[in-house]
Amino acid sequence: MTAKPNSAGDRLLEIRGLRIEGQSEDRWHQIVKGVDLDLNRGEVLGLIGESGAGKSTIGLAAMGYARPGCRISAGSVKFDGLELVGLAEAKKRTLWGSRISYVAQSAAASFNPAHRLIEQFSEVPLEHKVMGADEAKTRAIDLFRRLRLPNPETIGMRYPHQVSGGQLQRAMTAMAMSCTPDLIIFDEPTTALDVTTQIEVLAAIKNIVRQFNTAAIYITHDLAVVAQMADRIMVLRYGETVEEAPTAEMLAHPKQAYTRTLWAVRSLHKPEEPADDMLLRVEGVEASYGNSIKVLDGIDLAVPRGRTVALVGESGSGKSTLARVITGLLPPSKGQVLFEGKPLPPALKQRSKDMLRRMQMIYQMPDTALNPRRRVRDIIGRPLRHYLGLRGAVQEKRIVELLEMIELDHRFIDRLPGELSGGQKQRVCIARALAAKPDLIICDEVTSALDQIVAEGILKLLLRLQKELNVSYLYITHDLATVKAIADWIVVMHQGRIVQQGPKQAVLTPPHHAYTELLLSSVPEMDPAWLDGVLARRGAAGGGAPAEASAAS
């Protein structure tokens, strides 16, 4: 555990002219087109860009690894003087895990569900024969403690499914640290986490990388996150370097136009509008799954016509359950839902077809919400036929109109979902919802799986459609930047209850409810000193508050 020497000239990784090709439909095309990259010992480099920019591919290539279907076609990757391109896999294996390690985006998918955490941790030092089983266990407990995991002595005996997402991500960081590597690749480690959990994981990673003076490549699409973690930032687009500079300089004076557009994404802001024509009312709703604990308790809210109500909270706060109650998928145990002042039948089966038509949903994952075997024509055509009885040429004409509304060319009508980008898929989902001519659309985290620039496009589209069609949105999200962008009214949920609600400005202006404050203060800002600042303030306010708040949920 000795700190490694850290001098500016101590080069650890040197990538020159890296070209990587990917295979699709029997043709090889370039994903990474000649990237140079240098990393010194103990330094953290942030790689940033939209999806498809080649960030993860470059990160993995820094280990000498290319995913199946990809190949390093040219260039050199020198790790500590050793050329990794073309090196035999068995030789690379001796480096992987021991001197270069990897932290994946989804810890839940990257831990083997069949083994205990401690077994998966110990596998690394045991396979590399750098420790015995007992020593590895002691090391694990030490790292679990440093990463502030609860019960560091016993948490290793748990299986991955028994541990929360944020804890798993920290356990994976511990695993990456097991052999004290020289370099760790962090591949979007907090993208899948709530803001309140993200801040803890960020703090833990930053802390441990500093303690061991480990060099790191930190991959993300979130600028504010990379601003906290990196000494230097590299912006990528279409597999090429756009620009590269030390963090403070990059944030203050981005040189390239593309970088500035990345910076500007968070500026979308819609002024709130008052309303009194209430379309949907939820009154005193309680709900539970089976006979177990209540998931929703005393929910009262109203959605005005032509306005957006944002439902905010961490995962597990009951947001999606409320959507299920409103749509009739989960009848409430108490309370009622009123549509235009008339009570809705609690269960889906009792509702009329017209009632169903007026309320539509858009989901978080457009990938799983679209049938991969149906063409866009069938996907959008089905609600047209089902609810409005449109057929043949009339239906075709309407589909093209809907495609225009979502800013897609009419030629998309024959595409399969697999031939669309993430943003385009989400647009098709929006068109499918619009096809029914609904009064209310429930949007469940519709932008959280998308890049910022793509997400911004979707949000702008939703706002435009609202203006044109006077449709109401119930917008479920954990991302407060999105809320600022599109909401008129904000409802904050925590553990199945509403803790605060009001017009956007009122909720976002202090004084807040304590939980709203925690959510708001956890959103990373574009200031490199933000993370340390927040942690210091919270520490002063009464140690470990964020950890407990999220552990309780």
Added chain:
Amino acid sequence: MSPILKTVLQRLGLGLITLFAVSIIIFATIEMLPGDFAKAILGQSATPDTVAAFQKRLGLDRPPVERYLNWIGGVAQGDFGVSFAGLGGLGGGQETTVVSLVAPRLANTLFLAGLTAIVAVPLALILGMLAALYRNSFYDRIVNMVTLTSISVPEFFVAYILMLLLAVPHVVFDSPPFYALAKINFDMPFTERVMRSALPVMTLVLVIVAHMMRMTRAAIINLLSSPFIEMARLKGVSPRRIIYRHALPNAWAPIATVIALNLAYLVVGVVVVEVVFVYPGIGQLMVDAVSSRNIPVVQACALIFAATYILLNLIADIVSIVTNPRLLHPR
């Protein structure tokens, strides 16, 4: 463990209900078979009076529901009734219980099935894991080709080929070590029984290894694109260890199902192989019983077959539960 035990007991209860339902189907099906046992035994020349007396003696004159209840009541107490065979001579025949007929045959069948399983299951798992490890290699293609061939070729053909090669003098061996006919009984010493059963075992191994091996390979390869496999690779874990340590433990459920189906086949479906090698198993007994309209024996065999399927599937279910940590170690 208690939720697991509860699930197992539930499944066991369900299995018994299924078995009960199957017993009704078996009985009803046999009722519907054309022809009359009494006439078949006594011949065309029997007078109606003789036939009636014979039916009365066997209880065949009673209504079906009553006969069913008698039968199933006896079965529940381990009494499968009396064999019809040998009752032909009016009043003179010796009564043989079904149990005394079926039990030794069942023991032989279980012996053959057990022997085959001991060879075939580990062999299939190892071949499957190796095929997954060296997928798309020369080895993988050869194994795939051989197993596909052995699935496609009828089993009696495999049996005769093996017999020709390994048991007929002056083909491969001048004095072959194997027996062409597998007439065994439980008075023989164990090793002799094994030697005499060698050819049927080999035939059956060839027939069932293919399915199990291909499922093992498919289930493992299916998992190899999972993020946790990539993670294991990037931890520096060797390919061999990735297969048996990271993929296999997550692949047990589909593999166990296929193994259970194949083991069930070993008990209920090997009549062709039994006939070829003159092996005294339960399949032959059932076929003989059907042709001689020995109804109690047919019913007993059918019930045993059903129970085998239900039990093995139950075991496969338990394996999938026990190998899934989400079920074994709830939150």
